[in-house]
Amino acid sequence: MKTSSVESLAPVPTAHSATATRSSFDHRSLALLIAASNSPAWVNEHRQVAFERLESLGMPARNDENWMRTDLRLFKPQAWGPRQPPEPTEPMPVGLLAEAIAAGHGGQETFLNEPSGPVHATRSLAGKVLSLDGHVQYEQLDESLARQGVLFGPANRLLAEHPDVFKPHWFSVIDSGADWFAAMHAAFHTAGAVLFVPPGVRVTAPFYALSAITPGGVDTGHVLVVLGEGSEATVLTETAGGGGPTTRPSDGSPSPATGGFHCGGTEIVVGARAFLRIVNLQNWNDGVWHFARQKAVVHEGGRLQWTLGALGSRLSQVAQDVALVGRGAHAQVNGVMFTVGRQQLVYNTLQHHEAPDCRSDLLYKGALQDRSRLVWRGMIRVNKLAQKTDGYQRNDNLMLSSEARADSIPGLEIEADDVRCTHGATSGRVDEEQIFYAQARGLSADEAARLVVAGFFQQVFDRITIAPVREAFAQAISSRIRRLS
Template sequence: MTATLSQPGFDQQSFDAFLHARNEPAWLVEQRREAWQSSLEKDWPARNEEEWMRTDIRLFKLNQFGLPVGPHSVWARPGDKVGDHRQDQSHTESGTTLTEGVDLAGRTAAEDSRPAHSALKAKWADKGVVFGSLDELVHTHGELIRKHLFTRAVDPTYDKFSALHAACWSGGHLLYVPRNVTIEEPLHCLSAISDGGVDLGHTLIVLEENAEATVMCETASPRQEDSGFHCGATEVILAPNSRLRFVSLQNWGHGVWHFAHQKAIVGRDASLQWTLAAIGSRLSKVNQHVELVGRGASTQVNGVLFTEGKQHISYHTLQHHAAPDCRSDFLYKSALQDKSRTVWRGMIKVDPLAIKTNGYQRNDNLLLAATARADSIPGLEIQCDDVRCTHGSTTGKVDEELIFYAQARGLTRKEATRLIVSGFFQQIFDRITIESVREALGQAILRRVREYV
């Protein structure tokens, strides 16, 4: 089935066919060609590179997957009505998890890296909000996209995957909020792939001065065991005084390879609350980067990782203070089952002029099996004297005495384990201000918790 969806392989011929079929503005074709050239010149990551030494991708074969060329996805169907309260009936068994009971300002979906359906409430469109498929909007809002796409946030030349993504992105999501517009309801972006499918989606979020929005992104596969390939990027650009609450749930099937570059640029007095949960994929390698570029910018990042089986999730985070008086607060918690593994490598970077920086990072790992492994590598790179930066990390097993205590009060061992895991994540859930998200994430994780052995 996938053969009809994609051209096999990522070779020159299929790239040319991909470009030809898209009929895009010249600047974008040029940008893609440059990135393609860069992807050809770049080597695959070497095992001895710091970023890759704990993340083994030798079993990843790019040519098992293909570029999204040709007829529209077999998933295509009429768009849902915005404001429809029932759960999204996408082809995934799980459906979307974040939107249950939520009144949305708009929703957009990409399936197998192709635009599927989009909708935005008229009152927001009337105020100049642009929301939908990046792929489609490039034809109507080319100049807007040109101004922000790969210009300030994600660097296509960073590595092989960023270059490949910049050359081949398709589908994806765009949100643009003009000055002084506050979108009250959340917006939802879904990226879904079929078994063996590809998602090369690019998410671009731009808030102009004093704008405000809440965006929830999630990924999905039809079944938990499904495979696939995601090579994506997220760019968030926040103008002065703007405020974004951003939630992303990575919930691919457990056979999906996930490579992502995610970067936010936060302007003067702007604020970003970024909550991410990673519970899917076979292997994830994510570079998450927040750059505070204007005085008084602030960011809070809440990361929840839950792994099982042989899943491997690697997060490389950078909180970069490039301006004075900025605040960053990164908290990552992971719980690991079976033979799964997480890698968290965090860095606080403070530029020489970034006085009065307040930076914090923390990573806590809870091992739910003796065979699980969590690597935690916090780091500081501070070139300024007048700063306050703290970091910490913990990794430990479930305390048997806690389980006994709960059992002595009548809870089964499994119930006790679930309770302890939910308590472990509670500190993060307490920071998530959107109730539906808090509940959905809590349930998605607790469903997977088995008895601690």
């Protein structure tokens, strides 16, 4: 158990390069985007403000604390900009979670009985929104939920129809001026999905949003989830598609035309005594650049179970923040990462206790194969008022290759004096003796390795109470494990 405190909670000033960075997210494309959308004026004004901020910033500098472990040297900003709507014949990539739900996973037999806790095995969805290259292709919402006042669909339409519901929260949760990518997202967001569940309404079937891209495609989707007081919902979002890392012989760098670019934002508001389960699965093809800023605010007595899964992308930089702003709020944060090849995934997490009697519990588990790299930098911040805080953060990594690299950097900033904050991090390898033991029982070496890795993730899977999600993660990870090196 480690506990420490610091004297100041002042945020570290963000460092930026002196000159603005040029990309195709420019004045002209912003004007086209505004002209083509039917967004209300307040949305467009917000875009303009963010764009001015974007123009004043450069790409994050190497000495920026949040970015120093993210290698952007091969990222070419000028290659990326808003994309035209895809051809109607363009096939829609299929999401992993969508497949698992369609297959009705979750009814799988385990020995004697199921793990305790609610398990959602369902083939039906409360609603879905599918987008391709930043353009919504399909939306649907269960009619009985619509009659109860549930709103779910593309931001474009719902912000215009229900400004009273969404305007107070729109870009109020994440900081759109935090850095170059945050400002770009705030100025150029398209597609994504917004959800509002009215007070007291409990929805058991999951809401589903897929952000997909074509090879070389771009997605700037924005997700806003607002749960009214005492409501309950499950939200599944995932990404799919984009190009693989085709290399050009001249300089060895992946061609931008076959990769992809995601610059996204997620805002979550969990009302008083509301309960939200939300899953974000990042499963791009491995040529895609992924930048995401995600934050949840949990009000008094609210509960949040937030699971991040990461299997894809070439490089990911994700900020995942949870703010517990009302007494007795509770957030459980789960991370499941599996990296291969030369993938590089960087996570900056913050558990911010702003109110007393709150609980936050973060568990990130990663397995690394080949020459991949995984970075987790976590912070528990406890305000002076937030007495009786119970904060926990833990990161376990399993190295499947001697050439992979994982960094775990936990941190605590505590101003209150009556708190319990702990953290832990482990890094281990698959033990050859475990493999031999399993082989002695008739399991092949590969089968044994897969079982050991599955066992490693079991602790975090046990916390994910949505059975199809667990199944989808387990199967996807299992299929990626190769013979140990």
